[in-house]
Amino acid sequence: MATILKTKNVFLTGGACGLGKGFTDSLLAAAARVIFTDVNRTAAEATEKEFQDKYGKDNVKFIECDVTDGPKFEETFQTAISFLGHVDLMVNNAGMMVESKWERMIDVNYKGVVRGTLMAVEHMRQDKGGKGGRIINISSEAGLKEMIFMPIYGGTKHAVRCFTSCLATAPDVKAQGIEYGTLCPGPVDTDLIRNLDETKIRHSNLMQPERLKERTSSVERLQEAFMKLVLLEEMNKAILYVDSKEENFYEMKANNLGPTWPADSTDLSSQ
Numbered sequence: 001m002a003t004i005l006k007t008k009n010v011f012l013t014g015g016a017c018g019l020g021k022g023f024t025d026s027l028l029a030a031a032a033r034v035i036f037t038d039v040n041r042t043a044a045e046a047t048e049k050e051f052q053d054k055y056g057k058d059n060v061k062f063i064e065c066d067v068t069d070g071p072k073f074e075e076t077f078q079t080a081i082s083f084l085g086h087v088d089l090m091v092n093n094a095g096m097m098v099e100s101k102w103e104r105m106i107d108v109n110y111k112g113v114v115r116g117t118l119m120a121v122e123h124m125r126q127d128k129g130g131k132g133g134r135i136i137n138i139s140s141e142a143g144l145k146e147m148i149f150m151p152i153y154g155g156t157k158h159a160v161r162c163f164t165s166c167l168a169t170a171p172d173v174k175a176q177g178i179e180y181g182t183l184c185p186g187p188v189d190t191d192l193i194r195n196l197d198e199t200k201i202r203h204s205n206l207m208q209p210e211r212l213k214e215r216t217s218s219v220e221r222l223q224e225a226f227m228k229l230v231l232l233e234e235m236n237k238a239i240l241y242v243d244s245k246e247e248n249f250y251e252m253k254a255n256n257l258g259p260t261w262p263a264d265s266t267d268l269s270s271q
């Protein structure tokens with residue numbers, strides 16, 4: 001795997017725990033170099049040490065940064081560029097699911113992803129002197145369907161999917177030399193879905209823990225799906241939906257989800 005990674009210099013948000021930690025592990029195992037951020041310093045420092053021992057000190061570094069803090073996020077991204085030379089894979093993963101903290105959740109889950117994406121685009125775009133690259137944003141099954149338990153979380157995840165797919169189908173995408181992909185996991189066994197009470201989701205009395213358990217994937221399964229996305233020969237417009245019930249992953253393309261307007265504006269760029 002080490003030799004076929006197109007993108008080796010990675011910036012990932014929310015890498016201390018859960019999926020972000022899993023994705024970082026898989027990228028490092030494939031010989032990438034990763035800078036990851038998080039707000040949880042204690043967990044992140046333990047993760048940094050674990051990965052530095054496993055993959056070498058020069059290959060992974062943690063920088064404390066909250067994705068809702070614009071100036072700090074910008075400064076952290078510039079530090080990452082100095083450390084790596086350039087960033088060619090941006091993974092906007094940091095997220096939370098606490099319906100009662102809905103303003104914070106919109107800031108983290110949507111504004112944090114938009115901020116990270118726009119920063120990476122400015123750095124990567126070949127039509128402005130960059131080297132190109134890939135941007136993967138983490139949405140959710142709740143970004144594809146309406147889930148009564150999580151209307152605001154789901155709204156942020158629909159927004160992430162829509163935003164990413166709009167950029168992927170824009171007329172200047174080829175000139176930018178950037179590919180945009182979205183990962184949409186169903187429930188995964190991380191802290192995000194533990195202790196689901198009324199502060200975290202709505203109608204928690206209707207949530208049947210055994211049914212949730214049946215539908216829950218392991219972090220390892222999501223690592224496999226993530227690497228499938230990373231290793232696609234052509235990734236632009238890909239939306240990878242991971243359902244725990246199926247053996248396979250569902251790969252969709254941005255404009256397979258429904259009509260877009262214009263139908264696909266990337267076609268307009270060649271006219």
Ligand SMILES: NC(=O)c1ccc[n+]([C@@H]2O[C@H](COP(=O)([O-])OP(=O)(O)OC[C@H]3O[C@@H](n4cnc5c(N)ncnc54)[C@H](O)[C@@H]3O)[C@@H](O)[C@H]2O)c1
Pocket residue numbers: 013014015016017018019020037038039040065066067068093094095096097108138139140141184185186187188189190191192193
């Ligand atoms: N676990 C699931 O069922 C599931 C399903 C679909 C999508 N997702 C998405 O996957 C992503 C990762 O979630 P997870 O399940 O690993 O959750 P998690 O809670 O285990 O990990 C999230 C990480 O993000 C960090 N983080 C939170 N707010 C941050 C901020 N403002 N700035 C920087 N870092 C921050 C946390 O400290 C934590 O380390 C999220 O975007 C989540 O919405 C999770």
Ligand SMILES: CCCCC[C@H](O)/C=C/C=C\C/C=C\C/C=C\CCCC(=O)O
Pocket residue numbers: 097139140141142147149185186187188193196201206207208209211212215
């Ligand atoms: C409550 C799980 C939160 C997971 C959030 C994550 O982003 C993924 C969401 C995708 C689907 C979650 C939707 C519903 C939960 C699944 C099964 C619950 C079964 C509920 C029941 O029938 O009791």
